[in-house]
Amino acid sequence: MFARLFKLLFKRKVSSNADVVLQVEAKAEINAPFEIPMEPLPSLPESATAEELCELMDGMTHEEVRAQLSKLYRRHNRAASSLNPELRKQAERMLDAIVEARHRYLDFNSERS
Amino acid sequence: MSNHIGIDLGTSTSGLAYLRPDGNPEIVPNADGERLTPSVVYFDGNEEIKLVGSAARDGGDPDRTVFGVKRRMDDPDFVVTIDGEKWTPTEISAIILAKLKRDCSAILGDFEDVVITVPANFNELARKATINAAKIAGLNVLRIVNEPTAAALYYAHSKKIYGKVLVYDLGGGTLDVTLVDVDSSSDSYRILLSEGARHLGGNHFDEEILDLYAEQYRTQKGGELYTNEMERRRALQSGEDAKKMLSKLQQVSGTVGNKDRGLARVELTRDLFEGAIKRLLTRTVMLVEQALEAVDLTPGDIDHVVLVGGSTRMPVVRRTLEDTFGFTAVSCGNVDECVALGAALFAKKAAKVAEVCNHGYGTLALVDDPETGKESLQNSVVIPKNTPLPCSISETYATSEDNETSIEVDITQGEDDDPRYVDIIGRITLQVPEGRPAGCKVKVSYSYDENQRVHARVKDEESGISKEIQIEYKGEGVLSEEEVERQAAYLKKLRIE
Numbered sequence: 157m158f159a160r161l162f163k164l165l166f167k168r169k170v171s172s173n174a175d176v177v178l179q180v181e182a183k184a185e186i187n188a189p190f191e192i193p194m195e196p197l198p199s200l201p202e203s204a205t206a207e208e209l210c211e212l213m214d215g216m217t218h219e220e221v222r223a224q225l226s227k228l229y230r231r232h233n234r235a236a237s238s239l240n241p242e243l244r245k246q247a248e249r250m251l252d253a254i255v256e257a258r259h260r261y262l263d264f265n266s267e268r269s
Numbered sequence: 270m271s272n273h274i275g276i277d278l279g280t281s282t283s284g285l286a287y288l289r290p291d292g293n294p295e296i297v298p299n300a301d302g303e304r305l306t307p308s309v310v311y312f313d314g315n316e317e318i319k320l321v322g323s324a325a326r327d328g329g330d331p332d333r334t335v336f337g338v339k340r341r342m343d344d345p346d347f348v349v350t351i352d353g354e355k356w357t358p359t360e361i362s363a364i365i366l367a368k369l370k371r372d373c374s375a376i377l378g379d380f381e382d383v384v385i386t387v388p389a390n391f392n393e394l395a396r397k398a399t400i401n402a403a404k405i406a407g408l409n410v411l412r413i414v415n416e417p418t419a420a421a422l423y424y425a426h427s428k429k430i431y432g433k434v435l436v437y438d439l440g441g442g443t444l445d446v447t448l449v450d451v452d453s454s455s456d457s458y459r460i461l462l463s464e465g466a467r468h469l470g471g472n473h474f475d476e477e478i479l480d481l482y483a484e485q486y487r488t489q490k491g492g493e494l495y496t497n498e499m500e501r502r503r504a505l506q507s508g509e510d511a512k513k514m515l516s517k518l519q520q521v522s523g524t525v526g527n528k529d530r531g532l533a534r535v536e537l538t539r540d541l542f543e544g545a546i547k548r549l550l551t552r553t554v555m556l557v558e559q560a561l562e563a564v565d566l567t568p569g570d571i572d573h574v575v576l577v578g579g580s581t582r583m584p585v586v587r588r589t590l591e592d593t594f595g596f597t598a599v600s601c602g603n604v605d606e607c608v609a610l611g612a613a614l615f616a617k618k619a620a621k622v623a624e625v626c627n628h629g630y631g632t633l634a635l636v637d638d639p640e641t642g643k644e645s646l647q648n649s650v651v652i653p654k655n656t657p658l659p660c661s662i663s664e665t666y667a668t669s670e671d672n673e674t675s676i677e678v679d680i681t682q683g684e685d686d687d688p689r690y691v692d693i694i695g696r697i698t699l700q701v702p703e704g705r706p707a708g709c710k711v712k713v714s715y716s717y718d719e720n721q722r723v724h725a726r727v728k729d730e731e732s733g734i735s736k737e738i739q740i741e742y743k744g745e746g747v748l749s750e751e752e753v754e755r756q757a758a759y760l761k762k763l764r765i766e
Contacts, residue, residue, distance in 0.1 A: 194646065197689055226562070229555045231690055234683055237343065237390060237467040239692045248468070255548045258555070 197242065200249055206256040209249075221261045225254050274377070275384045275419065275612020276369060276408075278362060278399065280339040280470065281441035281579070283308045284609035285369045287377055294423065294613035296606050300372040300766075305605055310335045310364050312351045318764040321368035331498045335361050337472065340442045343395035345744025357746045359398045360756055363405035367765050370406055381409045384616040386608050388438075389415040389445040389627055390465020392682065393694065394742045396721055401748055405756045412619055413720045415463055415627070416440070417447030419611030420577040422458060422622065424601045425451045426614055432572030433461075437557070437590060437598065438608075440578035442470040444553050446560045448571075458622045462655045464560040465627070469552055471512075471580040477545040478508035482525050482535050489533040490526075500527045515539045516582045543585045550589050557593060563655065574598035579605050619719075626717045629654040629684040630725075633693070634666055648681050648688045652715045652723075661716035665730075668709045675700055678713055678727045680740065695740045697727045705731065 200209060210228055212221055228250065235247035273288035282305040286294045296304045301322055311325035312333045325334060333351055338361045341347040348355040374380060385408075387399050396413055403410045417436035425434065431453035438445040448461040479494075482504055486494035495501040504525050514521045519539050526532035561567060574590055576598050581587070590598040601607040615622065631650040638645065651664045668676060676699045683691030701709070710730040717723050728735035748756065 194689055226555070226559065230559055231685055231687075233466055233552075233556065233559070234685065235690050237392065237465075238683075238690075239343070239345065239392075239394070239694070243690070251552060252548065254555070255551045258551060259548070 197246060200246060206253040206260070209253040210257045212257060212261070218262060221257070225258050225262070229254050272382070273384075273613050273616035274373075274380055274382065275386070275414075275609055275614070275616055276366065277386050277416065277419070277606075277609035277612060278339065278366065278402075279305075279308055279440065279608070280337050280443070280472070281308060282306060282605060283365055283369060284606055285373045286606070286609040286613040287373075288613045288617055292617075293426075294610040296609060297373040297376050299369065300375065306365070306369060306372075308337070308339065308365050310338075310361050312356075314352065316764075318766060319364050320766055321365055324766070331502050337442060338362060340468075341746070342398045343392050345394060345742050345747050347746040355745070357398075357748055359402045359746075359748050359753075360405065362399065362402035363756065363760060364763075364765055366403055366406035366408060367760055367763075370408060371765065381407065382411050382616075383408050384412050384414055384419075384612045384619075385410055386414055386416045386419050386612045388440070388443045388465055389417055389447055389463035390443060390467060391721075392628060392692075393721070393723060393740055394747070397742070398747070400720070401753045404753055405760050407757065407761065410720075411616065414612060414615045414619075414622075415445070415447065415460075415624065416608045417445045417463060417577065418449070418458070418460055418622065418624060419609075419615050420601050420607045421447065421449040421451070421575065421611070422614045422618065423607045423611035424573075424575045425449075425458065426611075427602060429453075430573055433566070433570060434573045434575055435557070435560070435571045435594075436575045436577055436601075437553075437581065437586075438577040439553065439580040439586060440470050441472050441580075443467055444469045444556060446556050448560060448564060448566070456618075456621055458618075459657075460622070460624045462560055462564050462625060463627050464556055464563070466552060466556050469549060469556075470578070471509075473549055474512055474542075474546050474580065474583075475505055475509045477549070478512055478537065478542065479505050481537060481541065481545055482508060485535045486525060486533045490530045492530045494525060494533075495527060496529075511537050512542070512583070515542050516584060539584075546585070550585065553586075554589060554593060557590075568594045576600045577604055577607055624658045624719070624721075625655040626652060626658055626660065627654065627721060628682050628723075630715045630717075630723055631681045631683075631691075632664075632666070632713050633679040633681060633688055635669055646688055647686050648683065648691045650684055651713055652717060654684050656717070658717055658721070659719050661714060663712050663714040666711050666713060668705070668707055668711065671707050672704060673701065673707075673709070674703050676711055676727070676729065678711070678725075680723075680725050682723075694742075695725065695738060697725060697736050697738055699727055699729055699734055699736055701729050701732055701734055 232247040232250040235243050275286050277284045284305045285297050299306045306322040307326040309326040311320040311329045338358045341358045400410050417438045421436045431451045434449045436447045444466045447463045450459040483494040511521045522536045524532045629650045630652045634649040635644050636647045652662045678697045679693050680695035681691045682694045712728045714726040724739050726737040
C-alpha cells in the first residue's frame with residue numbers, strides 16, 4: 157500500500173511573486189491548458205479480441221475472470237462519462253469487449269462454463 | 270399555490286408535480302392536456318416561436334428539432350446551430366422548463382421555487398447547467414435531487430414500505446442504480462449509494478431495432494433504409510413503437526421505407542429484439558453488481574427492487590432482475606411519472622433524506638510505492654464517491670522539492686488511481702515564499718454541498734496562505750453568469766408554446 161500521509165504534490169516551477177498573500181475566491185476552468193506529463197492512453201488495436209482487450213489469460217479461473225471484468229467495468233463505465241471525448245470513445249469499445257467476454261466466459265451455458 | 274413543486278427534466282419527457290394539501294403529490298398537466306411533455310423543442314423558421322412537446326416532436330423539419338438534449342448537458346462543447354444562432358443545452362433545457370412553468374402556472378398560480386431531478390450520474394458540469402437552465406426559465410432551484418432518490422421517496426410514500434430498496438431507473442438515455450435504506454419509524458431515507466451508466470437507456474434499444482430494420486430493408490430492397498436524418502428519425506420512431514408493442518406481444522410487423530426506394534414489410538419478434546439488446550442488458554446487470562459490491566451487500570440483502578423509467582416496461586428487464594435477485598421487481602406506480610411525483614415529495618421532506626456524493630474528488634500526487642520503491646503520478650482521492658452529504662474532507666500532502674515558490678494542485682473528478690482515467694476539472698496555484706525545503710505540508714480540502722457541487726481549498730500550513738475555489742467550466746456549450754442573466758431576460762419575451 158502507498159503511504160497515506162506524506163504524499164508528494166505534483167508541481168511545476170513557475171515564476172511567482174511570493175509577497176502576494178492569496179486568500180481570494182478564484183475560478184478553476186476545466187479547459188485550461190493543464191500540462192501534465194502523463195502516459196498516453198493505451199492503444200486499442202482494431203483487430204484486438206475481447207480477451208486481449210480485457211487481458212484475460214488462459215488458465216484464469218471463473219473468479220479471476222469475474223474479478224478482472226468487474227475491475228475493468230468499474231474503470232470504463234466511469235470513463236464513458238469523462239469530459240475527454242477520446243477516453244469516452246475508448247471506454248465504449250472496452251465496455252462492449254467486457255460484455256462480450258462475460259457472455260463467453262461467465263454466462264450460464266457459455267463456452268467456458 | 271403549492272409550496273412544494275418538483276420537476277423531472279427528462280431525456281424523453283418532462284413532468285411537473287405539486288404536493289396537495291393532503292400530502293400526496295399530483296402531476297400537473299401542460300396546456301396541451303398532457304401529463305408529461307416530450308422534451309423536444311422545435312425552432313420555427315417563419316415565426317419567432319419555440320414549440321415544445323408533442324407539437325415539436327411529431328412534425329416539422331428535423332434540422333429545426335432538438336431531441337434528447339439532456340444527454341449533452343455534460344458536454345462543454347456541444348451547441349446546436351439553427352439559423353446561424355447557437356443554442357447551448359442549457360438554453361434548450363430552459364425553453365422546456367419555461368413551457369412547464371408557464372403552462373402549470375395557469376393551474377397552480379405563479380411559482381418560482383422548485384426541486385429539479387437529475388440522473389444520479391450527472392457530473393458537476395451537468396448539474397450546474399441544469400440549475401442555470403432553471404434560472405433562465407425564471408425558476409429558483411431549491412434543491413437538485415437525484416432521480417432514483419425521488420422515485421424511492423415516492424415508492425416508499427405510496428406503498429408504505431421500509432428496508433433496503435434498490436431503485437433500478439432505466440430511462441430514455443441513462444441507467445441509475447440507487448440503494449436506499451428506508452426507516453419507517455422516523456420516516457427517513459438514507460441513500461447508501463448511487464451508480465450510473467451513461468448512454469444506456471431506451472434510446473439505445475431503439476437504435477438496435479433500427480439496425481435490425483435496416484438489415485431487413487437492405488435484403489428486400491437492395492438499398493439503405495435511410496439516407497438522411499428525416500428518414501432515420503421516421504424509421505427510429507417506427508422502431509420505438511415496435512419496442513413498446515413487444516412489451517405486450519411476441520411479434521410485430523409493420524412497414525418502413527423512404528420515397529426513393531419504397532416501403533418494405535419488416536418483422537420483429539420479441540426473441541430477436543431481446544437477443545439484439547442482450548449486451549446492453551448485461552451492462553445493466555454489471556452496474557447492479559458493482560453497486561452491491563461497493564456497499565458489501567448481496568442480492569439477498571435487498572428487500573425491494575423498484576423499477577423506474579419507461580424502459581422497465583420491457584419484460585426482459587423484469588426477468589433479468591428477477592434472475593439476479595430471486596424475487597419480482599415491482600413497478601414504481603407509473604414509471605414515467607414517479608420521478609416528478611417524488612421530486613414534489615422531496616421538496617417537503619428534503620431534511621429527512623440523507624444523500625451521498627456521486628463522484629469522487631481528489632488531486633494528482635507523486636506517490637511512493639513502498640514495495641517497489643518507485644514513485645509514480647497517481648490520482649489521490651480526497652472525497653470518495655458515496656460519502657454522505659454534505660461533507661468536507663482534508664488530506665495533507667507535502668512539497669517534493671527544495672525552494673518551491675509555486676504549488677499547483679490539480680482537482681480531479683473520478684475514483685481511478687490511474688490519472689489517465691479521471692477528469693482534471695480545475696487547478697489551484699499557491700504562490701509561497703522562497704527558500705523553503707522540500708516536505709512543506711499542504712492541506713487539500715474538498716467540501717460537497719447538498720446540490721452535489723464541489724468546493725476546493727488548498728492551504729500551505731507553514732505560511733498560512735490559502736486559496737478556495739468553486740469549479741467553473743468553460744466551453745462553447747457553457748454559459749457565463751452574465752449570459753445566464755441575459756438569456757433569462759430574453760426568454761421572458763420569447764413565445765414558447
